[in-house]
Amino acid sequence: MEYFDSDNFSKDQKLETAFNVVASVRDAFTLAMKQQPPTYEHALKYIEDIDPALYTELVKHLPGKNESEMVTRFKALAKAKGEKPEDLINEEIDEYKLAISSSYDDTTPLKKHLSALRTALEFFKTRELTEHKLLNHDFYISSRNNMKEVPFIGNVNKKDYELPNGNHFRIYLAHPDKIEHVLGADLIYEQYDLKLGLARFAHLQYKTWNGKSLYLTERDEKQLQRLHDNLCGSNCCDVPKVYESSNDYRFPYCSAFLRPTSKLLNLQSKMRSTGDHIPLCKVLKVKASNNILKKDLLAEYAISHNIFEEAFNKYHIGSGWMPIGELEEFYKKRKLFELSDNVRILAQEIIHEFDDEPQF
Numbered sequence: 431m432e433y434f435d436s437d438n439f440s441k442d443q444k445l446e447t448a449f450n451v452v453a454s455v456r457d458a459f460t461l462a463m464k465q466q467p468p469t470y471e472h473a474l475k476y477i478e479d480i481d482p483a484l485y486t487e488l489v490k491h492l493p494g495k496n497e498s499e500m501v502t503r504f505k506a507l508a509k510a511k512g513e514k515p516e517d518l519i520n521e522e523i524d525e526y527k528l529a530i531s532s533s534y535d536d537t538t539p540l541k542k543h544l545s546a547l548r549t550a551l552e553f554f555k556t557r558e559l560t561e562h563k564l565l566n567h568d569f570y571i572s573s574r575n576n577m578k579e580v581p582f583i584g585n586v587n588k589k590d591y592e593l594p595n596g597n598h599f600r601i602y603l604a605h606p607d608k609i610e611h612v613l614g615a616d617l618i619y620e621q622y623d624l625k626l627g628l629a630r631f632a633h634l635q636y637k638t639w640n641g642k643s644l645y646l647t648e649r650d651e652k653q654l655q656r657l658h659d660n661l662c663g664s665n666c667c668d669v670p671k672v673y674e675s676s677n678d679y680r681f682p683y684c685s686a687f688l689r690p691t692s693k694l695l696n697l698q699s700k701m702r703s704t705g706d707h708i709p710l711c712k713v714l715k716v717k718a719s720n721n722i723l724k725k726d727l728l729a730e731y732a733i734s735h736n737i738f739e740e741a742f743n744k745y746h747i748g749s750g751w752m753p754i755g756e757l758e759e760f761y762k763k764r765k766l767f768e769l770s771d772n773v774r775i776l777a778q779e780i781i782h783e784f785d786d787e788p789q790f
């Protein structure tokens with residue numbers, strides 16, 4: 431875990447990378463679990479389940495995992511009084527709200543304390559959430575299902591889960607053996623229909639907004655270009671000929687997305703991201719020559735978290751279906767499982783029964 435121990439990267443950069451890894455795992459579980467998206471806290475639990483060593487490194491860099499002085503004080507007070515800390519905090523919040531609303535003087539110190547109280551309250555809410563039960567992972571997706579092991583290079587951990595709807599979910603977390611160069615996260619999400627022998631996918635590349643812009647380093651540029659050449663540039667974003675007339679009610683076929691997240695200021699269960707998903711075909715068109723991506727220019731192409739999940743699961747977004755063998759060939763040809771300097775997440779949803787017939 432050299433990257434996370436390295437002094438060459440600022441605290442901010444480490445936090446951004448750590449958060450993007452959590453965000454990508456959360457996105458994977460959100461797509462798989464449909465209506466029951468996990469929180470970021472849950473996503474961290476899954477990372478712990480899949481790759482305990484990675485988890486240990488990540489939490490070191492994520493804020494909000496440590497108790498504040500105020501949290502410790504309320505815990506002790508609650509114990510002494512035999513009450514719930516949340517109730518005690520809420521009482522004090524009401525008291526301060528009342529004081530602020532009835533005061534004619536400067537209420538800045540009161541407001542500061544009120545905000546600290548609310549943060550403390552969030553801490554206890556977070557703790558409740560962590561009691562969420564993980565999906566069942568006491569089984570292994572057998573190879574008779576035609577699911578081949580993915581030949582990732584690097585340090586790979588894998589886990590199989592059973593989804594609430596009876597489908598299966600396999601998730602790989604991969605990173606280079608020496609990860610001092612780990613600088614980001616990417617997600618490949620795949621859906622498999624084993625009965626028809628077909629698969630489809632979407633690739634997401636995680637970056638962090640810097641205010642209203644995204645500055646692309648040389649490395650970022652190369653990465654996006656590579657993703658573009660591999661997917662958009664390989665006819666993946668063209669309308670498949672056979673389906674040209676069958677379902678025109680969908681987004682363009684672009685299957686690569688830039689997924690910028692917001693800078694984290696204060697975690698304390700508020701690991702929220704803006705949820706932007708922007709098709710790569712558009713990103714590269716909008717990109718200014720000075721390698722800055724402007725949020726307002728991308729806004730008209732950006733799709734929120736919820737819309738992405740629903741549209742992907744209804745086949746309106748992402749690649750079209752292709753024979754599983756072709757997909758394997760496609761990856762092999764493009765060396766998609768070779769070493770990268772990202773933490774890479776490959777999520778495979780194995781669909782056993784369709785609620786509706788899949789649309790193409």
Ligand SMILES: [Zn+2]
Pocket residue numbers: 661662667683684685686709710711
């Ligand atoms: Zn594209």
